Amino acid sequence: MKSRKISVHIADDHKIIIDGIIAVLEDEEDIDVVGFSTDGTELINWYKNNNKCDVLILDINMPEISGVDVLYFLKQRNLIQPTVVLSSYDDIKLIKEVLKLGVKGFIAKRCAGKHIVNAIRAVIHEESYFGPSIQELIVKNFSNKTSKVNNEISQDGIHISSLTDREIEILKLIADQKSTREIANALFISVNTVETHRKNLIKKIQVKNVVGLALYAVKHELV
Amino acid sequence: MKSRKISVHIADDHKIIIDGIIAVLEDEEDIDVVGFSTDGTELINWYKNNNKCDVLILDINMPEISGVDVLYFLKQRNLIQPTVVLSSYDDIKLIKEVLKLGVKGFIAKRCAGKHIVNAIRAVIHEESYFGPSIQELIVKNFSNKTSKVNNEISQDGIHISSLTDREIEILKLIADQKSTREIANALFISVNTVETHRKNLIKKIQVKNVVGLALYAVKHELV
DNA sequence: TGTTATATAACGGTTTTCCGTTAACTAAAA
DNA sequence: TTTTAGTTAACGGAAAACCGTTATATAACA
Numbered sequence: 001m002k003s004r005k006i007s008v009h010i011a012d013d014h015k016i017i018i019d020g021i022i023a024v025l026e027d028e029e030d031i032d033v034v035g036f037s038t039d040g041t042e043l044i045n046w047y048k049n050n051n052k053c054d055v056l057i058l059d060i061n062m063p064e065i066s067g068v069d070v071l072y073f074l075k076q077r078n079l080i081q082p083t084v085v086l087s088s089y090d091d092i093k094l095i096k097e098v099l100k101l102g103v104k105g106f107i108a109k110r111c112a113g114k115h116i117v118n119a120i121r122a123v124i125h126e127e128s129y130f131g132p133s134i135q136e137l138i139v140k141n142f143s144n145k146t147s148k149v150n151n152e153i154s155q156d157g158i159h160i161s162s163l164t165d166r167e168i169e170i171l172k173l174i175a176d177q178k179s180t181r182e183i184a185n186a187l188f189i190s191v192n193t194v195e196t197h198r199k200n201l202i203k204k205i206q207v208k209n210v211v212g213l214a215l216y217a218v219k220h221e222l223v
Numbered sequence: 224m225k226s227r228k229i230s231v232h233i234a235d236d237h238k239i240i241i242d243g244i245i246a247v248l249e250d251e252e253d254i255d256v257v258g259f260s261t262d263g264t265e266l267i268n269w270y271k272n273n274n275k276c277d278v279l280i281l282d283i284n285m286p287e288i289s290g291v292d293v294l295y296f297l298k299q300r301n302l303i304q305p306t307v308v309l310s311s312y313d314d315i316k317l318i319k320e321v322l323k324l325g326v327k328g329f330i331a332k333r334c335a336g337k338h339i340v341n342a343i344r345a346v347i348h349e350e351s352y353f354g355p356s357i358q359e360l361i362v363k364n365f366s367n368k369t370s371k372v373n374n375e376i377s378q379d380g381i382h383i384s385s386l387t388d389r390e391i392e393i394l395k396l397i398a399d400q401k402s403t404r405e406i407a408n409a410l411f412i413s414v415n416t417v418e419t420h421r422k423n424l425i426k427k428i429q430v431k432n433v434v435g436l437a438l439y440a441v442k443h444e445l446v
Numbered sequence: 447t448g449t450t451a452t453a454t455a456a457c458g459g460t461t462t463t464c465c466g467t468t469a470a471c472t473a474a475a476a
Numbered sequence: 477t478t479t480t481a482g483t484t485a486a487c488g489g490a491a492a493a494c495c496g497t498t499a500t501a502t503a504a505c506a
Contacts, residue, residue, distance in 0.1 A: 014311070019336030020243010023250070038333070088237070110261070113242030164482060175438070177431040179462065192485050199465070208400040209492090210463075211437040215398070218441045387452060402492065415455050422495070432462090433493075450505075455498100462493065469485080476479070 005032040006124055007052075011043045011067070012036075012059035012086065017109075021057060024113040031120060040065025044073055055120050056083045060094065061221050068094075071101040082123035084116065088221070107131035163204065168222065170197045174210055175217035228255040229347055230275075234266045234290070235259075235282035235309065240332075244280060247336040254343060263288025267296055278343050279306045283321075284444045294324040305346035307339065311444065318353075330354035386427065391445065393420045397433055398440035 008031055010018050018036045025031045034053050037043035040062050060067035067085060074080050084105035085098050095106055104127065105119035111131040122129035163171065173183045180198065184191040202209065205216050217223050231254055233241050241259045248254045257276050260266035263285050283290035290308060297303050307328035308321050318329055327350065328342040334354040345352035386394065396406045403421065407414045425432065428439050440446050 014240075014332045015335050016309070016330075016332045016339070017237075017240060017243060019247055020240060023246030023336065024242055026246070086239070107239075109237045109239045112238050113246065116239070166483065175434060177435045177438075179432075181462085189483085190485055192487080193483075195463080196485075197483085198463080202464080209402075209433075211398060211433050212400045214434040214437045215400075215441065215446065218438065223438065389453065404492080412453085413455055415457080416453075418493080419455075420453085421493080425494085448506090450503100452502080452504100454500080454502100456500105457497090459496100460494075462491100464491070465489090467487090471484075472482085474479100474481080476477095 005030055007032050007034040007054045009053040010036040010057040013038055013062045028117055040070050043070055055124055056081060058083055058085050060085055060087045075101055084119040084123055104128045167197055167201055171201055171213055171217050172222050175214045175223045228253055230255050230257040230277045232276040233259040233280040236261055236285045251340055263293050266293055278347055279304060281306055281308050283308055283310045298324055307342040307346055327351045390420055390424055394424055394436055394440050395445050398437045398446045
């Protein structure tokens, strides 16, 4: 009656995390780590070489080619498969994006290792698994849906989900060292409009200046 | 003839890394993980409660109280002990700083897990252990000591070691969203001087504006 | 003893950011 | 159908950042 082991590929730019996850999974008899990648390019090449696994453990924040980029690559080739996404920070927008890409597992890195095991077992059966902090976030997001306090400050600062798409777009460009004029030209809007957006961002995020915006962008992995 | 196990405490704000290291160390019969902390405050409290371990595995980049802060705390209380420092980025200034604080082990997180085991075995015997990339960096730093190309651009951008202490000090304050006037007041120097430093920083680091400086500061864990 | 690196400071001019406020248009939601 | 959220836009004034350049003092180094 014993079925085949679950094969897992791990992608993370920190080798130490890969080794850690491998070590955690070694204790699980039904799970087998069949490969790993330390950046997005490596992972994509792994797929291009027709390698396969049952579950992909995917870090979002990798240099050059990010985890999200990899997911878009997989979607393009109809290779989307059971995946557990790892992220340093909770970000409801990111969760929504990877959810749309068919990802069912989502875990913050600060969570304990056992959650990875749970997540693997869940996604292999097409079930969803969210780490504890993510669950909270989703619940909060749903309950806030109709409330008017969406833009108010929570105990740990404003959440990125309260920024509009346009604001995030402009925030990214600011964090890319673009001046207001450059942003205006890039988006075909007025300099005044960009200034308004910047002003609103500074107010919403509650920082002092563009430096604060850049730090926020880094923290939420927008750069 | 068999001696006591080496007791280890692990401090890292990513629980998943802690669990990973624990799993890696589980395979080692002579090493025992006796505790862990997910931030600097927790770790300091652990020491305040008179807990002890043979080797401390210490992540540098933790929120609120950083690994370096913890080392200063330990130094103040003459509690400096065999320590392996973990860092996401190589930074010769950081290495020098922790070396001065008595740290003998230094590993980049991108390194494989086995290096941690090697490092633990080294520092417990008062020997030094540097991960592969760190070794390279140290060698490069020594060979560059007398050369004049110290400030030139390497393939992956300028290295933090080419910034002076004062520049790093000012860079930190800029990344802390302080204005030029605020920095001048804080350091009891002229606004003009701070502007000169900022200008030099932008030129040296090859960025466009303060946003670029902030990003650089984050990348090199100065914030 | 020159040479170099570092920290300090000044200055005039330009550009950009910052701040408050107002307002029009649109699409979606109550 | 009003209300709300989001995007767009404008304006005037203050503050800050940016840029090139120059210059002095000091300490360390060759």
